[in-house]
Amino acid sequence: MTRIAHTGCLALLALALTATATFGEQAMNERYARGWKALTALAPGKAQAVQDGLADIAPDMGRFVVEFGYGDVFTRPGLDPASRQIATIAALTALGNAAPQLRFHIEAGLAAGLSPDQIVDVIYVTTVFAGFPAGLNALAVARDAFAEKGVAVSHAPAHAPDAIDRRARGLAALAATSQNAGQHVLDSLADIAPDMAAFILDFSYGDVISRTFLTPAQKEIAMVAAATARGTMAPQLKVHAKAALAVGMTREQLAEVVIQMAVYAGFPAALNGLTALREAFAEVDG
Template sequence: MNERYRKGWAALTALAPEKAQAVLDSLADIAPDMGRFIVEFGYGDIFTRPGLDPASRQVATIAALTALGNAAPQLRFHIEAGLVAGLSPEAVVEVLFVATVFAGFPAGLNAITVAREAFAAKGVKVPPVKIDGREADDRRRRGIEALAVTSKNAGQKVLDSLADIAPDFDGFILDFSYGDVISRPILTPAHKEIAMIAAATARGTMEPQLRVHIKAARAVGLTREQIVEVIIQMAVYAGFPAALNALSATRAAWREMGE
């Protein structure tokens, strides 16, 4: 046990006291070094960095694994770890809603199934969240207001940007993405942007949208260091190319902001 391993093992067992050893045991017969990489790099080098608290790191990881759409066992592990880190079950479900905006309904539905299994295993019951005062005819207003929080005066730009090819689609962005989902009050604005940056990074094909949400993250109070930490963590879950591309988008966003 070197210092990286000791530090990583302490972080992993704190998040998953009942499953940490099982992760290593599952690899012992074929790739024991993979288990060492997970502990030393994933947790010893990355997770224990001081830039983000454990709950925020789990928001990022849950969003990324949902967006990837091909990592159900790992998603279940991190949903359970998210509960240990202090996320409420309702907050976990909200992260899945946000990731659905970026990854689509099949990915979101699969993630909901995984969450149901994780909650059942932990004996957690999640009553459906009812948010009062969300009349159907207020969707556009809510969407424009939610967008204005992070992207001042951008509502009309969204409406105008697709007028020449898909005039209804810009309305879907405002009414559904922002009015129905992003405006929901369960997650903090910072956690919403962390989830969106993580999902967009993990998908690997969303450089324009990533720039938008990097700017939005700054608008809701995330520091440059926190944004970079989210992206560094994505190297563990989405790979180094995805993280490198996201860092390039971050640099471009800051340049556009004059930072």
Template sequence: MNPHTLPHTLSLGRARLAAIEGSADASILDALGDIAPDLASLAIGFVYGEIYPRAGLSLPERQLVTVAALAAMGGLAPQLEFHLAGALNVGCQPAELVEAMIHLAVYAGFPAALNGIAAARAVFARAGVVVAAAAARPAAAGSRYEAGLARLREIDGEAGVRVIASLQDIAPDLGRFIIEFAFGDIYARPGLDLASRELVTVAALAAMGSATPQLKVHMHGLLNVGGTRQQLVEAIIQIAAYAGFPRAINAALAAREVVAAH
């Protein structure tokens, strides 16, 4: 045991990790035992012993935030598969995880979404899980653009509308695609409620660390659709473990502005 890891946090971390991994044997100890055993102890004691037990997000919500962050950053297939399996173990539904990966097409791009789906497929195959494809909801009355604009206003309010307006002099079709595809098609799909979609979006944007204006819009969106300040803050703290403290600090500073203005 790392002498700097408190025994009670290590014990608590082992218990929380066991729930996520579905096994009393922490695989991270075996994986790092011959090269960096202290890193394994620090991860268990800090991430699972101090961050995961915090109030404000349920364990399934923490796993949803984690898989969104890992998938959005890309290049982390082993950890993504581990946490997708963990999400199943703590009660996330397979259809929710598939929908979270589809949702990322808007914010992290289609390659990230496709790689996320590939990781989910591998995890589901090992677990013997079969996922029925979710059909999109029937189109609302009126045009696809009108339906998307109404949903944009519902979620992001005037902050989202201002983003679309800012594109009119340079890329008006990009604004139209955002309304029709992101909000008219993706946000209309079943599988995740609006608060969960915004939680996924905030986690992804915060983890990528390069889209602060859009992150602020969706922080407002999370609060607009019933998310709480505590959920917002806890999602930021959660991604510190997976995307690093600098990105979490930047996200926290953005959250301060959003909460003050909301």
């Protein structure tokens, strides 16, 4: 190879490397810009604080939050911002170990159009999956967030003003998503804990899931997110994936809820959730 040809090859290689680096930087900037726009729309007063709080120890973590959490995931078209906040509030309530992030997303939920009553009902629904300590701690966070934003719950009746009792309400709520599953719940626990079956129907469905501040689809988003985030509820996740389909959610929307859990509960939880979704869909098709 002549010196001229060798020099020309080096020049082409340098040009290619420069172009690759420029393309990579441009892609990174586009992801960051997209994520930053979404983040500041939800938390205009606190978005910069997220970056500033990490600048001294892990500035790349701040970039990851914006680029991946918001630029890659939150801005995907499968769910609207309010639905994504329902999923996030449910997941963080269920995890029980992220009070600062829960408060951030309660405020973001308000910015996305959720009412205080709806946010509280997301916590009620999640309490069914994560227990009363998780629910009580989340309500304490919500109280502080609402006070800062100058909003409050309405204390409006959560159920229709009729004479229907808890058991009938619970059976009706369960039938709306799972057809004749009520008797199956009773039968499945009759040999060991019949009162647990009654608690599921009367409390979980009759008192909580039958409440009217959230739509049926919003309740299922919260339950799918909570079950995925906890990481130990594949059977329940499959039940509520099917229930979500029954109330009009699409498979793509359910996948989006679970994909988002990679940001808040980690990739293993999200991957296990997707496996449960695949099995639920196959059972529906079968």
